[in-house]
Amino acid sequence: MSFDNHIATLKYAFPKTIPILAGFMFLGISYGIYMNSLGFGPAYAILMSIFIFAGSMEFVAGSLLLGPFSPLSAFFLTLMINARHLFYGIAMLDKFKGSGRKKPYLIYGMCDESFVINSTTDVPSYINKGWFMFYVTFLNQIYWVGGTTLGSLFSSAISFNTDGLEFVMVALFVVIFLDQWMKERYHVSSVIGITASVLCLVLFGPDNFIIPAMILILLALSSIKKILEKREVIS
């Protein structure tokens, strides 16, 4: 791909990531400040943002570092908190095909937000899909690591009232859901996703509902496979 093509792809990818820029700068700075408040130097926050690159898990990891040394429980806690990535992988199996050497990075950097953009964007034919997904993932990681760096280095200097800015992530997910809703012919899967999650949230509480919700979604979608195929909802 030529230099001009890279610029064109970057120009197409950047606007899609602007909400993430806002959200990750804010959350990243918060994470830097949080780690600083726990007594960890900037190197911890920055390296963890680069290598873990999973927002909520990084906050949890910060508190794990202050507790008793227990790698096994840290491992299983990580698997549970990040289990939703398994669904992202299954959904992206086909989309990542043919992305060549970029594929390991696309998988490594697949946070919630990169998954959401990469799975919903219909890239026009003049843009290379693999490179588009690469730039989305890479930009998002730059925002996150950049925010973390700023937060851990300049935590005392930030003074304007940012209360509520974290809502930008909620807004992003709501908009993605609405976009999907407006474009789909049948709302079965969307309705299953919301219903199963709300049900499990009520039953299991905010800290434990994701895995039961995932299992319930899997069961529900599997049980209606035959019906959906008969009605030709899926090709």
Add this chain to the structure above:
Amino acid sequence: MSVTQQILIIVVVVAGTMITRFLPFLIFSRDKETPQYIKYLGYVLPPAVFGLLVVYALRNVSFTSFESFLPELLAVGLIVILHYWKKNMLISIAGGTLCYMILIQFVF
């Protein structure tokens, strides 16, 4: 915890995270044809996952009193209206976020 122990915990967290991201791709490698059932899941899962993410993002909203979830309710409502009206992602996200910030900083 010593620094070595801290590094070990971080390595374990990185490994756990990467397992959840890489596992589907390792199981269903490109050499073999992806099973029909997994293809079906890959097709129908995203809308359900977006629903899960909305609930996940709002999981800590408290429903103890009407005021405790009113800012979220109004902001999400505004996002829905903006999005059906303008169909522009940035307007909807910026509008909803600003509305939420104003509500929790000045109203509630």
